[in-house]
Amino acid sequence: MAAGGVVHLLAPGLLGPVPAQLQELVSRRGAYPATEWLLARAGRCGAAPAFLSPWPAAFPGAGAVGVLGAGGEPGEFPWCCADPVHLRPDRDRVMVFAGAHVMLSEAEATQVRDAFNAQFVADGLELRCFGGHLFLRLPSPPSALAGAGAGVATREVAGRHLGDYSGIEAADQEWRRLLNETQMLLHGLALNARREESGMLPINGLWFWGAGTLPAVAGDGMPPLALSDDPVVSGQVRLRGGSVDAPVARYRDLPADQDMIAVWGDADRALCGGDVEGWLAALQAFEADWAVPASEAVARGHRRAVCVYPGGDRGFRLDGHARLRFWRRGGAIRRWLQ
Structure with missing residues (x-):
């Protein structure tokens, strides 16, 4: 089976920012082995895809x-x-x-x-x-x-x-x-x-x-599809001639055969509302619904890469090289929190 397209997963709020007290609580409230493995083994990339920069910050237009x-x-x-x-x-x-x-x-x-x-x-x-x-x-x-x-x-x-x-x-x-x-x-x-x-x-x-006003259009490698309920992300895709569909709640619901942007907003919505329990629940949902199946798909060659952008100062590109980085140990998820 040929490897599927690259997924650019926009997951703002996944790693915070959260206060120190909440960072200490995270590991006591659940286990996140797949998320920890993904963050440790993934290659580093920019805070946002070049075609969406400066997401998630504001920009004129x-x-x-x-x-x-x-x-x-x-x-x-x-x-x-x-x-x-x-x-x-x-x-x-x-x-x-x-x-x-x-x-x-x-x-x-x-x-x-x-x-x-x-x-x-x-x-x-x-x-x-x-x-x-x-x-x-x-x-x-x-x-x-x-x-x-x-x-x-x-x-x-x-x-x-x-x-x-x-x-x-x-x-x-x-x-x-x-x-x-x-x-x-x-x-x-x-x-x-x-x-x-x-x-x-x-x-x-x-x-x-x-x-x-609408900014000028630049040919910069924008994927042809976005699964998004974020109007600014959706607009950037439409501005460049791409199509937009509704977001999905789980990795397994993604199309397999093309490059795409997927927006996962559960953690972001919780943090914006000051909802501690909601953010902890979102972190657990990400572990089960995204980190586990995405890691398996890349490891089995079913997906070329999954790039995760948590909205901080760096992104994470999980691809076939992840299994070769055996010296990188995951460690507790709190080490990755902002």
Whole structure:
């Protein structure tokens, strides 16, 4: 049997960042021999595939790319991603929560869109919803949202204190004004009372990032297929003529005969929401559903390579050379955590 294509597995949050106390807890809560073997035996590669760099960080035009990935038509307008967040006071600072716990239903997204557009129509701003994701169409040029804050992706600040990012504190005043006024607007929406009654986090903010128009297309080896629910990743593939399908939960559900990008977002969603138990469960799921079968497939020659990108400062390429690196011992998974 000929070896199948290369899988570029985007798994942000797989290895953190998590606090030291949680790193100590990981090994006591489960065993991860296949993940440890994969990380130890894999060759090292860049933090992101060259065709997706600077993923998972923000970049100018990420908003317009996200619109394309979510099924919209960005045209020549500048756009921002507008991700729902929960902002929680923590003494003299503010914590940002995103991810699974602040996802909006279609009806809730419509209410947020309508309230926002009624408030900011005079500013030339329009909130739009594509494929369940919110995006902000900006006037051209997008000077009001070109500050430092718009250059920080939601996953970079979620689960952390807002003030931990010095660029945000010094961000453009118009960006900060929009952030603050949106928080006040959303605080009074009826949907938040219903969410709290149901035990859900209220949506009291939108995080705007990735301002700009569609970037130029470059021929850079992008795989022809992405299995993704991340609109920015999907948009980068569509921008280069590739196709996008729904993500899969397990390695064994991947197509076998072509190069592809696969997005696995369980750990990312948990970390963005500050969900410790959810992140530990995601780590255990990765062991059973991805690390074990991927390692077996590469070892048996059924897959040329699986490249894992956990969103830190390096990636891991598992290929046929892994079995030759016998001197690399896995060790406890905590040694790999950030």
